[in-house]
């Protein structure tokens with residue numbers, strides 16, 4: 389997603405395009421076009437500026453943005469790899 393951070397897949401969260409909007413998919417099992425974002429606010433901020441909508445080929449609705457922003461607020465500023 390235009391982000392140069394290299395971390396294992398455990399440090400990524402999948403966002404999936406659904407018929408009624410985008411959805412966060414922590415299990416990675418939802419069908420649909422998906423994009424992976426690092427678990428960091430900096431990565432999500434960048435994605436919300438346009439990269440995510442491009443990757444998913446959707447226009448983010450206000451509800452989508454609100455949901456994604458709320459999730460983003462729970463993330464650390466920079467991704468950290470655990471274990």
Ligand SMILES: [Zn+2]
Nearest residue numbers: 391393426431
């Ligand atoms: Zn990233």
